[in-house]
Amino acid sequence: MTxxxxxxxxxxxxxxxxxxxxxxxxxxxxxxxxxxxxxxxxRGEPFxxxxxxxxxxxxxxxxxxxxxxxDEQEPMxxxxxxxxxxxxxxxxxxDVDRSKLQINHPAYDHKYAKxxxxxxxxxxRLSEYVEDGTIxxxxxxxxxxxxxxxxxxxxxxxxxxxxxxxFKADDVEAALLVPS
Amino acid sequence: xxxxxxxxxxxxxxxxxxxxxxxxxxxxxxxxxxxxxxNIGATVGRPKDLDGQRLTLARMISLIEEAxxxxxxxxxxxx
Numbered sequence: 001m002t003x004x005x006x007x008x009x010x011x012x013x014x015x016x017x018x019x020x021x022x023x024x025x026x027x028x029x030x031x032x033x034x035x036x037x038x039x040x041x042x043r044g045e046p047f048x049x050x051x052x053x054x055x056x057x058x059x060x061x062x063x064x065x066x067x068x069x070x071d072e073q074e075p076m077x078x079x080x081x082x083x084x085x086x087x088x089x090x091x092x093x094x095d096v097d098r099s100k101l102q103i104n105h106p107a108y109d110h111k112y113a114k115x116x117x118x119x120x121x122x123x124x125r126l127s128e129y130v131e132d133g134t135i136x137x138x139x140x141x142x143x144x145x146x147x148x149x150x151x152x153x154x155x156x157x158x159x160x161x162x163x164x165x166x167f168k169a170d171d172v173e174a175a176l177l178v179p180s
Numbered sequence: 181x182x183x184x185x186x187x188x189x190x191x192x193x194x195x196x197x198x199x200x201x202x203x204x205x206x207x208x209x210x211x212x213x214x215x216x217x218x219n220i221g222a223t224v225g226r227p228k229d230l231d232g233q234r235l236t237l238a239r240m241i242s243l244i245e246e247a248x249x250x251x252x253x254x255x256x257x258x259x
Binding site (some may be wrong): 002003020037040042044045046047048049050053054059060062064108109110111112113115116118119120121125126128129134135145147155156160162163164165168171173174175176177178179180 | 181183184185186187188189190191192193194195196197198199201205207208209210213219220221222223224225226227228230232234237238240241244245247248249250251
């Protein structure tokens with residue numbers, strides 16, 4: 001995978017930073033801690049082109065909104081840890097009962113999404129684009145992550161390959177990514 | 181999210197990422213980005229602003245269809 005090779009040098013820098021950051025964050029000094037965060041550097045320029053019009057292509061949606069389905073799914077872990085825990089994924093069906101969606105992400109204001117889920121989980125807008133022929137089809141499942149993942153190693157090694165495999169298995173040809 | 185976009189592209193899936201925080205999203209160099217002046221938590225558009233939400237998604241879809249090389253970016257025009 002493109003970015004896994006870049007982890008070797010970065011991970012030791014991250015471990016050093018995490019030790020430094022933990023104490024600052026426990027003192028409420030997150031801004032100071034993240035001012036020293038070792039940003040992960042990528043190499044290479046992966047780029048794929050569709051070989052068909054978007055009106056014939058199958059799309060997938062990924063969001064870091066931290067959604068889960070009440071009473072059906074475990075809530076997502078709240079704040080990310082600084083350890084090597086693998087970031088979680090929740091799979092949200094396109095036809096999910098919107099009233100059962102809950103946001104477990106603690107670090108953004110939920111007021112917009114509570115008023116209209118399409119602010120960061122645009123299931124209705126994309127369904128309309130399928131109906132009017134703008135795009136060919138949608139994967140029936142949206143992949144949901146939690147933002148704020150300072151340790152990108154387990155994200156790159158475990159979580160992202162799971163998303164890629166799920167989309168490939170569903171013949172997804174184009175993906176829309178919506179952070180929160 | 182930029183790292184997810186890169187891995188998907190590497191696997192043959194074209195992507196577009198919407199961002200309201202260009203310095204953060206650009207750090208990991210996503211292949212295609214739509215930069216919008218919106219709020220965190222309303223990255224696609226404001227509540228009930230169907231036209232605004234459609235605008236964001238339409239720009240993302242257009243970028244997937246039209247961008248010819250890595251690093252393509254669409255931004256809101258300066259007001």
